[in-house]
Every structure is written in C-alpha cells, then in structure tokens.
Amino acid sequence: MPRDASTDKPLVELVNVTKIYPPDIIALEDVSLRIYKGEILFLTGMSGAGKTTLIKLICCLENPTRGVIEVAGRDLSRISPAGVQRMRQKIGVAYQEFRLLEKQTVLQNIAMAMEVTYASTKAIHARVDELLALLNLSDKRDKLAGELSRGEQQRVALARAAANGPSLLLADEPTGNLDPVATELVINLFRHLNEKNGSTIVVATHDPSIYAETEHRVMMLSNGQLSAHPNRAPRQIDLFEA
Amino acid sequence: MxxxxxxxxxxxxxxxxxxxxxxxxxxxxxxxxxxxxxxxxxxxxxxxxxxxxGDDVRLIVYLDQEVTEQMRPGIEKKIREFGPVEKIVFVSRAEAFSRLSAQLDKEKDVLADLGPDFLPPSIEVYPLKNLHDLTKISQFSDFLLSLPHAAKVQSGSDWLxxxxxxxxxxxxxxxxxxxxxxxxxxxxxxxxxxxxxxxxxxxxxxxxxxxxxxxxxxxxxxxxxxxxxxxxxxxxxxxxxxxxxxxxxxxxxxxxxxxxxxxxxxxxxxxxxxxxxxxxxxxxxxxxxxxxxxx
Structure with a gap:
C-alpha cells in the first residue's frame, strides 16, 4: 500500500538538484523530490529524460552540479569516501547495463554483494537460493553469467541488488529485457522486499505495464524536469517547495 | 574471523x-x-x-743484538710509554732456534748444519685487542723501529x-x-x-x-x-x-x-x-x- 507522505520521514531528499554534463548538457534541472521510507516510487520518462542520472546521484555515482541530496538524513556531499561505501552496502542498485561479471557464475555474482558486508558463506548461499527461486532462476545458479540470456542477466542483476535486503533499492529499467511472466516475477520481488524488509524501492522505467495498475506514486521526468505523471492522482505528487 | x-x-x-x-x-x-x-x-x-x-696482531721487532736481562725493563717501559700493550715477549736467538726446531718437527734435521745463532733475537709486542686501526699499528711499528738495536719490524699491517x-x-x-x-x-x-x-x-x-x-x-x-x-x-x-x-x-x-x-x-x-x-x-x-x- 502507498505510504502516508505527510507523516513519514523521507529516506531520500533532493532539494533543487541540477546536473549538467560537460559541456552544457542539462540532465536534471532544479529537481526536488522526497522519497519516503518503505515507499515504492516509479520514475517514468522517455530515454534520456534523466532517470538514470537521478539514480546515479542518489547512489553517489555522480555528484550534482547544484543542489543538495540527503539519504537517511545525511548530506551526500559531506560523506567521506568510506561513508559512501558503507552507504552503498545498504543501497541495492540494479543497473540498466547489469554490470555483471560474465566469467563468474550467477552465484558468485550475487554473492559479491553480500561478501563485501562479510556475511557468512552459509547465509550467502541461503539468500542466493531464496532470490533465485523468487526470480525463477534456480537452475542457473552455477551457470556463468555470460552464458545467460539478456532477460536472465537482468534478473541476476536484480537479485544482486536485493541480496543484502537493502533499505533502498534503485532499479534502472528493471524490465527492459523481460517478457510479461518475468516482469511479474520482478514486480513480485519488489513487493516481497517492500513488505518483508520494509525496503524503499525506486523504479526507473519507461515500461507503462509495470506501473499502470499500481497504487504507488508515479513521477515523470521530461527534459530533466520532474513532474507528476499526468495520469496519476494529485495526492500522490510530492513536489515541494524548497 | x-x-x-x-x-x-x-x-x-x-x-x-x-x-x-x-x-x-x-x-x-x-x-x-x-x-x-x-x-x-x-x-x-x-x-x-x-x-x-686484528685480534691476532703482534709486532715483531728483530734486533741486531741480544737484549740482556738488565736492558729488558728499560725497553719494556719505553714501549709501554708509547701505548698500552697486552704483553711483551723477549725472544733470544736460542729461543727462536728452539721454536723453529719445534715447528719443523720431523724436518728439524735441516737445521743440523746451522748453529743456534743464525736467527736474530726479537721482541714480540702484543698490542691490546682493541688496536685494530691500521694507522695506529703503523705508527706503533715506526716507533718500535726507533728502539735501540732494532733492525726490522714485522707487523703484518700491509697484509691487513x-x-x-x-x-x-x-x-x-x-x-x-x-x-x-x-x-x-x-x-x-x-x-x-x-x-x-x-x-x-x-x-x-x-x-x-x-x-x-x-x-x-x-x-x-x-x-x-x-x-x-x-x-x-x-x-x-x-x-x-x-x-x-x-x-x-x-x-x-x-x-x-x-x-x-x-x-x-x-x-x-x-x-x-x-x-x-x-x-x-x-x-x-x-x-x-x-x-x-x-x-
């Protein structure tokens, strides 16, 4: 169910964020956004609208040209490199380009995310098996990632992002290569993480099928500017005055 | 862990x-x-x-004349005044001959035709073990050469x-x-x-x-x-x-x-x-x- 934005504290807060890539490509312009704990937020928009940039800014892969970004109450521009690494352990990111190690197995790829937190081997194996079952990839556990189809690789990337039961999961075009059945599995995974772990989930997508029926907030990015999705009810909009 | x-x-x-x-x-x-x-x-x-x-260094002063018992304390005093030594040993011609004879052991027959006087008398000076400085050994050697009746001083300093x-x-x-x-x-x-x-x-x-x-x-x-x-x-x-x-x-x-x-x-x-x-x-x-x- 959607969260009550008026009472919850935001987990992520962007205040007048602008991102300009050299020489003068404006990816995001004066974007302000609050994402609340336990919320599922869909970010929609055409390719090049700024969805990926927004995700990269939240996970510290990029720095804003202007504006402030806070995650769990901490200003990202003031976090030390070690602090960024600790924060990344709690944020799961499923990249659009997957970023898997093709010469390693599915198990090894997913396990990496937990290994950096020094989880026990037993816990890693149990979690990997659970996630693979949820994504219908159990039989691919020991296959090399490079031998999988694009759709399977995408699900492995999602499993890796979800491995640590992150407090924030950022998924960039998570269903771009999936058929409807696999898309349903991914949506179920998001629901599972959200309900079981209380994870906040941000899904950047241009696939209307995954947010068409949702009760959750849907925002639209267009030419670097954030607005409410035209087809969504006004109560779900949380653009605020800085 | x-x-x-x-x-x-x-x-x-x-x-x-x-x-x-x-x-x-x-x-x-x-x-x-x-x-x-x-x-x-x-x-x-x-x-x-x-x-x-360096520990084994000794300076041998070969003399052209035997040192009598009366002369020994004077020479010894003079040497010790130059620098501290561990010991000073006076070796007469006869003692030198006897030593060589002992060293040759079974071959000592070669000395049969030579009298006990063919070897020169000498003074063996054993410097203190801390005297490893070649310059000091050389100075000591020069001093010993200035002693009365000193003909030659062998110090091994060149080899060292x-x-x-x-x-x-x-x-x-x-x-x-x-x-x-x-x-x-x-x-x-x-x-x-x-x-x-x-x-x-x-x-x-x-x-x-x-x-x-x-x-x-x-x-x-x-x-x-x-x-x-x-x-x-x-x-x-x-x-x-x-x-x-x-x-x-x-x-x-x-x-x-x-x-x-x-x-x-x-x-x-x-x-x-x-x-x-x-x-x-x-x-x-x-x-x-x-x-x-x-x-």
Missing amino acids: QFLAYILRQTGKNLRQTWGTQVMTLLTVTLSVLIFAFFFLIYTNMIRASQRL RRFGYFTNLLRVVVLLSGGLLIITMTFIISYTLRLTVLSRQGELEILRLLGATSAYIRLPLLLEGMMQGFLGSSLGLTALYFLYQYIASRFSGPGFLRLFDFAFFPVELTGAILLAGVVLCTAGSLFSIRRFIRI
Whole structure:
C-alpha cells in the first residue's frame, strides 16, 4: 500500500538538484523530490529524460552540479569516501547495463554483494537460493553469467541488488529485457522486499505495464524536469517547495 | 574471523588469476634475495675474519743484538710509554732456534748444519685487542723501529691493509646488490600488482559499486605483496643455505675456509633479511595500490 507522505520521514531528499554534463548538457534541472521510507516510487520518462542520472546521484555515482541530496538524513556531499561505501552496502542498485561479471557464475555474482558486508558463506548461499527461486532462476545458479540470456542477466542483476535486503533499492529499467511472466516475477520481488524488509524501492522505467495498475506514486521526468505523471492522482505528487 | 576468511579468499583469487606473472615475480624476488644474501654472507664472514686477524696482531721487532736481562725493563717501559700493550715477549736467538726446531718437527734435521745463532733475537709486542686501526699499528711499528738495536719490524699491517681494501670493495658490492634488491623487489611487486589490478579492473569497479570498503579491496593486494616477499625471501635464503652447505663441504679442511671459519648467517640476521624482503614487497604493493586503486 502507498505510504502516508505527510507523516513519514523521507529516506531520500533532493532539494533543487541540477546536473549538467560537460559541456552544457542539462540532465536534471532544479529537481526536488522526497522519497519516503518503505515507499515504492516509479520514475517514468522517455530515454534520456534523466532517470538514470537521478539514480546515479542518489547512489553517489555522480555528484550534482547544484543542489543538495540527503539519504537517511545525511548530506551526500559531506560523506567521506568510506561513508559512501558503507552507504552503498545498504543501497541495492540494479543497473540498466547489469554490470555483471560474465566469467563468474550467477552465484558468485550475487554473492559479491553480500561478501563485501562479510556475511557468512552459509547465509550467502541461503539468500542466493531464496532470490533465485523468487526470480525463477534456480537452475542457473552455477551457470556463468555470460552464458545467460539478456532477460536472465537482468534478473541476476536484480537479485544482486536485493541480496543484502537493502533499505533502498534503485532499479534502472528493471524490465527492459523481460517478457510479461518475468516482469511479474520482478514486480513480485519488489513487493516481497517492500513488505518483508520494509525496503524503499525506486523504479526507473519507461515500461507503462509495470506501473499502470499500481497504487504507488508515479513521477515523470521530461527534459530533466520532474513532474507528476499526468495520469496519476494529485495526492500522490510530492513536489515541494524548497 | 569472517573478515580474515574473505581477505584470504580474495588473495587466493588474485594469485590464481595471474599465476604466471606471480611465478615470475616469485623467481625474481628469490634471485634478488639470493644475490644480495650471497654477497652479504661473504661480507659478514670477511668482517669476522678481519676481526680475528686484528685480534691476532703482534709486532715483531728483530734486533741486531741480544737484549740482556738488565736492558729488558728499560725497553719494556719505553714501549709501554708509547701505548698500552697486552704483553711483551723477549725472544733470544736460542729461543727462536728452539721454536723453529719445534715447528719443523720431523724436518728439524735441516737445521743440523746451522748453529743456534743464525736467527736474530726479537721482541714480540702484543698490542691490546682493541688496536685494530691500521694507522695506529703503523705508527706503533715506526716507533718500535726507533728502539735501540732494532733492525726490522714485522707487523703484518700491509697484509691487513690489503685485506681491508678487499673488505671495503666487498662492502660496495653488498651495498650495490642491496640497492638492486630494493629496486627489483619494489618495482617487480608493483608491476605484478598493477597486472592484478588491470586483470580485475571490472570486478574491482563492481565491488566499489557494491560498497566494498578500502580494506576489502586493498588488503588482499597488500597480502599478496607480503606473501611474495615472504616466499621469495624464504626461497632465496634456503637456496643460499644449500649453496653454503655445498661450499662448506667442498672446501672444508685446513684451507682458506678453515682459516676464515666460514659460517652461515645467525638466526637473527636471517630473520632480518626475511623481514626486509617482506617489508620491501609490501612497500611495492602499497605503492601500486595507492597509484592504481581509487576508492
């Protein structure tokens, strides 16, 4: 169910964020956004609208040209490199380009995310098996990632992002290569993480099928500017005055 | 515990991924340590030998006339006034003849036609053991030559001087090979780690994205350098030990090595060389890590 934005504290807060890539490509312009704990937020928009940039800014892969970004109450521009690494352990990111190690197995790829937190081997194996079952990839556990189809690789990337039961999961075009059945599995995974772990989930997508029926907030990015999705009810909009 | 297990596992993974380079690195480190330790071993033995020779220094003043019992205290006083000596021994012609006769043992017949007067009388001066300075020995020698009836002074200082030159030359070789060791070890380890980092570039990038800490990424690489240093130094020293055993067994007996009491490094020095190898390789790793890994 959607969260009550008026009472919850935001987990992520962007205040007048602008991102300009050299020489003068404006990816995001004066974007302000609050994402609340336990919320599922869909970010929609055409390719090049700024969805990926927004995700990269939240996970510290990029720095804003202007504006402030806070995650769990901490200003990202003031976090030390070690602090960024600790924060990344709690944020799961499923990249659009997957970023898997093709010469390693599915198990090894997913396990990496937990290994950096020094989880026990037993816990890693149990979690990997659970996630693979949820994504219908159990039989691919020991296959090399490079031998999988694009759709399977995408699900492995999602499993890796979800491995640590992150407090924030950022998924960039998570269903771009999936058929409807696999898309349903991914949506179920998001629901599972959200309900079981209380994870906040941000899904950047241009696939209307995954947010068409949702009760959750849907925002639209267009030419670097954030607005409410035209087809969504006004109560779900949380653009605020800085 | 879990942390250590991960670090070790990652180190193992690094070693497996670049095993060919790792073997070459290990060989280079081993050879570097072997070359340095070989010269250092010779040097330390030479130093000990020169100390022993210094301890055995005695100055023999050959006289053209016997020293009577009455003259002895005066001469002894004069010598002791110049510098402290351990002992002074007056050797008469007869005593010198008797000594030579004893030394020749079964061959003493050759002295049969020579009278006991053919050897000159002498004074043997034994300086204190701390008198290792060749200049001082030389000054002492000049002084002794000025004694009444002194015909010649034999000090062995020329031989000691030449030995000193050789030891100095060896010191230079040791320093050069030490420098070579430092350059080789740090450079080769740095180069190997660079290859490791390049071969794992993609993985390190993903680890960074997943929140791997600096320790998680860097410690295995540091450990890799330490292991190379430890293994390379151990192998180098082991090879040197076998070489030493071979030389010692082949040249044992009343020859050069017996004279110099050729010995291997004491345990402390062996440990110090091993430690130096580990420290140098670790430094090479650190250099590479700081240069090529940005977290």
